[in-house]
Amino acid sequence: MNDERLQEHLRKKPYLVDAIAGNSAMLVSLGSTGRLYRLWWPHIDYPQHVDEIRAGLKIGKTPGGVTWFDDPAAGWTHAASYVPRTNAYRVVSSHPELPVEAEQTDFAVPGQPLMARGYRLTNKGRETLHLEFYHYGSFRIMDNEWYMTTEFRGDHDALLHFRHRYAFAIGSPETCSGYQAGQGSWRQASDGYLNGNRIDMKPDGAMKWTLAEIEPGQSVVVPVYIAAGHSRGEALEALETAKAKSYDDWFAEMVAYWSNYLSEAAPCPGGDERIVDLYERSLLAMKLMADEATGTIVAAPEFDETFSRCGGYAYSWGRDAAFVTTAFNKAGLGALTEKFYDWAVTAQEPDGSWQQRHYNDGSLAPHWGLQIDEGSSLLWGMWEYYLHSGERQDFLERMWPSVEKGASYLAGFIDPETGLPLPSMDLWEERLAEHTYSAAAVHGGLSAAASFARRKGRNELADAWESIARSISASIEAHCWNEDKGSYYRGLKLNVNPWDYEAAIANGARGTVKPRDKGYQSYILDHDPIVDISLLGLSVPFGAVPVDNPRMARTADAIEALLTSPKVGGIKRYENDAYIGGNPWILTTLWLSHYRTLQGRYDEARRLLDYAVRHTTPSGLLPEQVDRETGETAWVVPLTWSHAMFLLAVHMLAERGELRTN
Structure with a gap:
């Protein structure tokens, strides 16, 4: 255009x-x-x-x-x-x-x-x-x-x-x-x-x-x-x-x-009037993002149909939806969660994988290639709902064929050299590597599948999947720590273009050039050292690394130090983020709130929660991004994931008795 x-x-x-x-x-x-x-x-x-x-x-x-x-x-x-x-x-x-x-x-x-x-x-x-x-x-x-x-x-x-x-x-x-x-x-x-x-x-x-x-x-x-x-x-x-x-x-x-x-939902568990208002507005907005006929949950109403500045948002991502359904669970709206997972099994590929994003009819939407965290997140989300539902047998039986295929796919997607999942696209859909966040998501998906398998009496499968999940955690500790940054690496085996590869090698990075099909070559750096908010996913929600692990705590501190937007506050996605100018995001800020809550640093968690409350749109919705210069809404209104992270942050603080009225 x-x-x-x-x-x-x-x-x-x-x-x-x-x-x-x-x-x-x-x-x-x-x-x-x-x-x-x-x-x-x-x-x-x-x-x-x-x-x-x-x-x-x-x-x-x-x-x-x-x-x-x-x-x-x-x-x-x-x-x-x-x-x-x-x-x-x-x-x-x-x-x-x-x-x-x-x-x-x-x-x-x-x-x-x-x-x-x-x-x-x-x-x-x-x-x-x-x-x-x-x-x-x-x-x-x-x-x-x-x-x-x-x-x-x-x-x-x-x-x-x-x-x-x-x-x-x-x-x-x-x-x-x-x-x-x-x-x-x-x-x-x-x-x-x-x-x-x-x-x-x-x-x-x-x-x-x-x-x-x-x-x-x-x-x-x-x-x-x-x-x-x-x-x-x-x-x-x-x-x-x-x-x-x-x-x-x-x-x-x-x-x-x-x-x-709203009366059928769990009421806001505490907080001041602005938190209660945003809690209800989040429930209302999230319902509009759950398709009535299919149960599909979309990331946002489409606003860039010409793909002039992004790749579009009116699709269903398994990762986003796993966070959203967990928020629905916390809010007592499990029927929406169940409807989504009944839809999700229809979007699974014959090989057991889930691709990046889908239309409401389950067909594959325009995409950039496999993101292994998508299917992993769905398996994790299914288990979270199963627990929320009181371990209903009918849900287990409906999900099990999909769980078995999905976990089998994940189990075969491991790099024998690193013990991490093979290269796929990262959660931001920008780079191909063995991403640390993706590894944590696979850990979470396999752990969830193993728990399902035990309920089915399939103990050999459960043992095998648990063993791979433990191995992933061990590999993260063995290969993904970057002492120079005081943070986990964002990933290993990062694919880059030839000129970026040459520049990185000239600056002391290590890497290899490998032949691939049709005479092309892949330029692969050994490590991706960029500090990224998604590294919090190692602990919350996927539990591949304990919250109190000293390395995890240092990573969170590095995230806060390096990614806090200097003028308006809030947390950016990663160092040198250039998307829509490199703004702080609402969901990333709330992600750090989640981790601080689990650490017991409640005042810090609450300040991060309040940041989201202060940066709603005039109509009370949560955007994706906040302008790094002005603090005004910068991109995507509303973002379903932002609202879900807010609900989760509220419940996490409330469950610990820390959602006080300011």
Whole structure:
């Protein structure tokens, strides 16, 4: 994508969003101005269907046509926040020169293919108002900008957008007073004129509703529904379902749904009001990241679909999900965990491995190659849930075939020279080596599999897998300690490019050049000395090295000394990290909090927890990164792993009686 097209794309779909709303089958991302950026259905990862959706007003005889609430040049100001204890997002828009306040509330209806957008328009002036409310929608069905049709269906008083097996009907229980399908809808809607064109092979269209005689202080509500279906008939039927019940009833049903969800979860085990609020917001956000139909847990709502700055986030990583499911366990939401692992076995390869990341249907997503920690983390997470469930036999029986294949694969993936797992990609997906973190994850996965095997009476398998796990721990101690840094090496047998290899050798590093297929060569450094937050994984959560091991304690201290961001605090991923500028991350900061808690250094753990609380977005979500210069949100909103690490940090402190109110 060239720069001009990218900038136009980012105007409609920025990297950073302000909120998400949904019902785990339909998901939208939103801005604090009320603009709807993206909509996914019937799964939360793919496909995405929206180009842009906007709303605005024409006020009486005010010159200039329609004023769009989200237009940065139009003069509207916005106050945005979630409706407490729900996944509904509310934006209140006001204007210093216009006598109208617009309160917009976006939520998905639980169990229905419906997005509700409620607009409460209030006359703040001293004179009676005549308003025309405009709703514009441009679609990109199946992430495709071509071959859409937009049609006004008078029998349903709705605009219908459709392509292939997806259709979206937009309408309201209030009868519209004008419409336009295609034919330059945006330009003409902005001028305050819709020409009544009924059908066009274009992606966009607009509708308007005339609201006459609004007295000073009076409010009117215009609900607009976006109804989805796999056919035009399904979408229109869903829209009629929406119209058959009042907007207030749908809103009350949504509030009750999220209230019930939170009441079924374990309450926040302590802490001050901000911790409690973030705890609940984490539970709400994480639920939206767990697909209703499949149980898949995705890393984040997609925000970089063009892969312009990263490789995308709306996929399921086994590693992220293992942390998330453990957080669900702690929060008493084990049903979400179980559903995920029932899905995970469908994503396993025939050889027993799990690849890097997957779509919700279990198929392999775009990736950079095997990460051995992914499948290892899944085995570890399965065992954690088995214990949480009270060692339910039915879960054991469903998981066992997958566990046996997965552990057998891990057992055969050991380098006889080092005793560590063979080279694979690291957890950050940037380098090929025998990574120390990956070794710890394999230790955790094999230990979990051995425990499953004992429950199955397969003691010989259990003995063999336990022996390999112990050998990995011993190999970490024998080969992975770097006294110069006072830290474990990040890895062994690091593959680099030829020029980096020559530079490293010139600076005293050791390595080898090995031939490989087709006459190519691999340039391999003996050690990767970079200090990386993932080295904490040796102890927490995988237990390959005891928490109180002096080397482990020195590694944690080296991490804090070398990776603390100097201006804004927080912990970076590793030395010289350049991704999105090398910012501190929320999950890395919380990872150190986990380790300090296990060390008994509770005040330090709490300070790290409070860092996360202080660096939520304005809507209360946790991002991936914090800008190293300003402390503002820098990348990915929300990141499911960040929210999971927060829940785990809260519970770890609470279980030790150390989640005190400040």
